[in-house]
Amino acid sequence: MLEIAQHGLEAAVQDVYGRPGYYSYGIPPSGAQDGLSLGLGNLLVGNDKNEAGLEITLLGPQIRFTEDHVVALTGADLSAKVNDAVAPRWEAFGVKRGDLLTFGRIQSGCRVYLAVAGGIDVPEVLGSKATYARGEIGGHEGRVLQKGDALRIGTSGAETGDLIGRRLKSALVPAFTNAWELRVVIGLEDYVYTKKGIQTFLEADWIVSSKIDRVGYRYQGPELECVEREPPHGAGSDPTNVVDSGYPVGSIHTTGTGVEPILLPNDAVSGGGYATIGTVISADLDRVGQSKTGDHTRFKGVDVEEGYRAWAEREKLMTEASLA
Amino acid sequence: MTEEDGVARYDYGGDRYVFVEFAIDMALEENFKTLSLAEAIEQADIEGIVEVIPSICSMLVEYDRTVIQADPLIEKLKAIEASMTHLTEIPTRIIDFPALFADPWTTECAETFKSHQQNGQVPNIDFVAEINGFSDRESFIDALCATPYWTVMVGFTPGLPWLYPMGVSGKDVIQAPKYNRPRTWTPSRAVGLGGAFLAIYSVRNPGGYQLLMRTTNPIYDPKQEHPDFMENPVLLKPGDILKWRSVNRDAYDRIWEGIQKGQAFKIKKVTFEPEAYLEEPARYTQALMEGF
Numbered sequence: 001m002l003e004i005a006q007h008g009l010e011a012a013v014q015d016v017y018g019r020p021g022y023y024s025y026g027i028p029p030s031g032a033q034d035g036l037s038l039g040l041g042n043l044l045v046g047n048d049k050n051e052a053g054l055e056i057t058l059l060g061p062q063i064r065f066t067e068d069h070v071v072a073l074t075g076a077d078l079s080a081k082v083n084d085a086v087a088p089r090w091e092a093f094g095v096k097r098g099d100l101l102t103f104g105r106i107q108s109g110c111r112v113y114l115a116v117a118g119g120i121d122v123p124e125v126l127g128s129k130a131t132y133a134r135g136e137i138g139g140h141e142g143r144v145l146q147k148g149d150a151l152r153i154g155t156s157g158a159e160t161g162d163l164i165g166r167r168l169k170s171a172l173v174p175a176f177t178n179a180w181e182l183r184v185v186i187g188l189e190d191y192v193y194t195k196k197g198i199q200t201f202l203e204a205d206w207i208v209s210s211k212i213d214r215v216g217y218r219y220q221g222p223e224l225e226c227v228e229r230e231p232p233h234g235a236g237s238d239p240t241n242v243v244d245s246g247y248p249v250g251s252i253h254t255t256g257t258g259v260e261p262i263l264l265p266n267d268a269v270s271g272g273g274y275a276t277i278g279t280v281i282s283a284d285l286d287r288v289g290q291s292k293t294g295d296h297t298r299f300k301g302v303d304v305e306e307g308y309r310a311w312a313e314r315e316k317l318m319t320e321a322s323l324a
Numbered sequence: 325m326t327e328e329d330g331v332a333r334y335d336y337g338g339d340r341y342v343f344v345e346f347a348i349d350m351a352l353e354e355n356f357k358t359l360s361l362a363e364a365i366e367q368a369d370i371e372g373i374v375e376v377i378p379s380i381c382s383m384l385v386e387y388d389r390t391v392i393q394a395d396p397l398i399e400k401l402k403a404i405e406a407s408m409t410h411l412t413e414i415p416t417r418i419i420d421f422p423a424l425f426a427d428p429w430t431t432e433c434a435e436t437f438k439s440h441q442q443n444g445q446v447p448n449i450d451f452v453a454e455i456n457g458f459s460d461r462e463s464f465i466d467a468l469c470a471t472p473y474w475t476v477m478v479g480f481t482p483g484l485p486w487l488y489p490m491g492v493s494g495k496d497v498i499q500a501p502k503y504n505r506p507r508t509w510t511p512s513r514a515v516g517l518g519g520a521f522l523a524i525y526s527v528r529n530p531g532g533y534q535l536l537m538r539t540t541n542p543i544y545d546p547k548q549e550h551p552d553f554m555e556n557p558v559l560l561k562p563g564d565i566l567k568w569r570s571v572n573r574d575a576y577d578r579i580w581e582g583i584q585k586g587q588a589f590k591i592k593k594v595t596f597e598p599e600a601y602l603e604e605p606a607r608y609t610q611a612l613m614e615g616f
Contacts, residue, residue, distance in 0.1 A: 023386065024377040025558040026479035026526070126557075135482045135527070136546040137557065187335045188343050232349035243350050244477060244486060244521075246377050246384040248337035270479035271379050279338030307339025308389050315390075 001066040002054075002116070004149045005100065009059035012131040013120050013139035013151070014038065015052045016318075018266060019128035028268045029249060030130040030138065033214060033289025034111055036174065037075035039318040041115030044072040044092040044166050046158035049318050051119035052129035054145075056112045058292065060103025061145065063114070065095045069153060070117040070163045076109025076176065076290060090173050092117075092166040109176040110292040117163055118156035132267060134215065167324045172317060174286075179296040182263075182284045183310065184252065186301050189242050189275035197225035201261070201277060206297045209260070214267035217288060218260050219297060224277075235273060244273045250280040250288075252299075263288060281307035283314045332361075332405055334398045337384055342394050344401060345382035350520065352488060352605075354381040355476045356598035359563055360412045364404050372397070378562050379477045380486065411598035416563040418472070418616050420590035423537040423568055424576040425449060425465050429511045430535035437507040441534075448534040452500045452517060465570050468498065468536075472613055473522055475564040481529055483544035483558035487522040487566060490601075491609030506532035513539050540571075540579040541589055552589050559589075563596065567616060592616055 004011070016039045018031025032038040032055050042051045054063075060078050072092045073080050080087040081102050082095055095101070103112070122129050122140055131139025140149055156163075190198060206219040226239040235241040240254050247253070252263045253274040263280060265288055280288065281302065291297060335343040344361065347354040362378040365385065372392030377384040387397055426447040438444045445451035453464035473487035489497055502518040507530060510516070514525045516533025523533055526544040543560055545553035552559060560566075571579065583589075594612060601608045 020386070021375050022558075023375055023384075024478065024562075025556065026482040026484055027558070135544070142546060185336050185338050188337060233351075235349070243348060243380050245345070245382045246337075246341075246343075246379045246479070248341045248343075248384060250338050250340070269481065270377070271477060272480055276337075279336075279341075281339050304336045304339050304394050308393060311339060311389060 001153060002120075002151045003064040003066055004061050004145050004147055005064045006062035007145055007147045008056065008061035008103065010057040010144050011054055011061045012133065012144045013052050013122055013129055014055040014131060015129050016042070016050045017128075018130045019126050019132070019138065022126055023249075023270050026270045027126070027135055027137070028132065028266060028270060030132040030214075030266050031128070032111075032113065033265055034075050034113070034286040036286040036314055036317065037111070037290075038113040038115065040090070040168060040322070041072045041074040041113045042119075043318055043320070043322065044074070044090070044163075044168070045070050045115045045117040046092075046156060046163050046166075047115060047117065047119050051115070052122065053113050053115040053120060056103070056114065058106060058110060060112065063101040065097060065099045065101070066150075067097050067153070068160075069095050070156070070160055071095055072115045074113045074115065076112045077107035078112050079104035079107060080112065090168050092163045094160065094164050106292075109290040111289050116153050117158060117160075118154040121152040121154040134267060168322055169324045172322050176290050178294070179298075180287050180291050181298050181300055182287060183281045183302040183306060184278040184299045185281065185304050185307060186278040187276075188248070188251070188279070189245070190277050192226055192229070192240055192242070192275040193277060194225045194227055198277070200224050202299055202301050204298075206261070206299070208291050208293055208295045208297060210293045212293060214265060215269065217263040217265060217291070219263070220260065223259055224254055224261075240275045241273050242275045244271055245276075246271045247276065248279045250282065250285055251276045252278055252280065265289065281310055283307070283310035286314070334401070336394050339389055339394075341384040341386050342397055342401065343382060343384055347381040350380060350488070352474065352476075352490070353598075353602055355474070355488070355562075356411050356414070356602075358383055359414055360408060360598065361405060362562075363412060363414065364408060365401065368400070368404055370397070370400055379479070414563045414596040414598065416561075416565060416594060416596050418565045418567055418592045418594055418613065419541075419560075420616075421539050421541055421566050421568050422571045422576065422579050423515060423539040424573060425537040425570055426461065427538040427576070429538050430514045433507065433509070433511055433514070434535050437503070440503045440505040440507060442501060442504065449536050452498070452534050452536065455500065456498050469568045469570050472609060473566045473568070475560050475562050475566065476521075478558065478560055478562055481526050482546075483526040483560060485524055485543065485560045485564070485566075487524075488520060490565070491606040493605070500534045502532040503534070506530050510535070511538065513542060515539055540576060540583055542583070549586075550583065551586055552591075565594070565596075565612075567613065
């Protein structure tokens with residue numbers, strides 16, 4: 001069992017692929033914002049790739065282990081310690097009953113993942129253990145974790161001795177930065193922008209704003225030039241307004257005459273009345289999940305084929321062949 | 325970018341969705357086309373489709389890129405579209421929505437965000453009645469309750485419906501501007517009007533629609549405790565028809581109490597014929613609602 005001795009900013013139970021199939025009801029997929037890091041964590045502790053772990057954002061909680069477990073920390077470096085010792089990253093290690101896991105300063109990235117051999121034992125809701133806090137479903141009681149919460153751990157089929165020390169090949173450990181490149185397929189309602197507006201979008205050095213969460217990431221930068229047009233019936237009065245349409249997970253919108261693009265990650269709102277300029281390829285949503293306030297971001301236009309290639313590479317990483 | 329008449333536009337929603345758009349302006353006919361095509365795609369049972377996500381005049385089709393990719397999928401969707409010579413019947417439901425107009429909860433909310441509204445009029449219903457040319461609140465309520473509302477889209481937050489009036493022509497559609505600045509919260513089950521659309525707030529959430537009333541019917545039940553939510557935590561689907569019923573405070577409390585104890589909603593299954601509707605919207609709507 002894991003006990004939350006002190007809660008941090010935001011820690012919640014997530015799996016890798018979330019809850020597909022309910023977006024038409026307004027229920028987004030959810031799941032880890034950096035699914036690759038959680039999937040690699042599961043690989044290290046011998047879990048099924050999509051098993052649930054903890055997603056810990058920026059300011060970590062304190063976690064008490066009430067039994068012996070094999071765990072792995074992947075994703076961001078939040079200066080994790082077990083009792084007084086620095087905890088390994090990207091490597092399976094053992095913890096003992098009574099050990100306390102704590103976090104400190106952010107060294108890199110935004111979200112750290114704790115994978116536990118056996119997985120976090122919460123009920124599946126609509127086919128997934130992922131937390132969707134806004135909709136109050138999934139994870140632990142449909143919400144982020146609070147002080148005093150206790151999480152059961154499932155049974156692991158693997159022998160503890162076989163797991164401890166499992167590491168990734170060092171060349172395959174994801175590198176985190178403060179300057180990100182996100183690959184975008186331009187499209188859907190990019191016609192509300194002028195050619196110059198699209199060019200500005202693709203060339204600007206965007207800064208990740210302080211308004212970032214699982215529903216939306218906002219970026220600061222130049223205004224995007226819009227086409228002058230009479231908004232269609234039912235759309236609203238702003239040039240970036242459209243008749244409400246579906247928002248792909250990963251889609252980017254501007255609100256109010258082309259200011260402050262907002263990118264919709266895994267807890268996206270499923271639709272609305274702002275034009276979609278383009279959609280970040282699925283594999284690069286992992287990078288979004290590790291970017292944080294003040295980081296730089298560039299959007300690079302790519303075709304859909306590049307999205308498929310990047311996804312195939314990402315999936316291939318989460319296999320035994322990646323182990324050292 | 326340009327559309328051929330009557331032919332949908334297809335585009336890539338990243339590497340995970342195909343986008344199909346019938347029109348860029350709101351018209352019920354375009355919504356019927358969207359729902360007809362969505363239904364036909366479901367029926368075709370194409371391998372690799374994860375979900376069909378219809379919206380007002382367009383849809384997203386989510387696919388599993390390890391099974392099918394966008395270009396071959398678009399070819400299949402175009403073939404289905406081409407084979408649709410007429411709008412297919414839409415199996416749907418009429419659902420009774422009791423509501424307390426100018427209720428204390430939305431009134432309190434409107435009062436709190438008075439400075440965000442056009443002229444600070446509380447409750448908002450009087451502002452909406454006035455700008456739509458009604459002489460008083462009562463006649464506005466009568467008009468709203470006499471107009472069934474069609475669910476054109478569900479989403480934004482879980483279960484939230486966008487609703488558009490049936491059987492009413494353009495100039496008679498009740499409309500209202502959205503708040504100048506959105507509210508940071510709105511009570512759940514509040515019903516608001518923004519542009520030509522009514523929306524029901526599923527959970528306590530920000531919002532900018534003019535607040536008219538609160539309904540007794542939850543539209544989202546994350547714990548799935550009420551019998552009408554056993555299969556899905558969301559009540560409404562695109563195509564559902566809502567019938568508003570004005571009730572007083574006593575009746576509101578009684579109905580709400582019943583719902584909390586598991587009392588089922590009043591629902592009638594119907595088959596909606598889009599083409600018959602489009603021929604004579606008012607008459608068809610009246611006949612469809614007969615006896616409900």
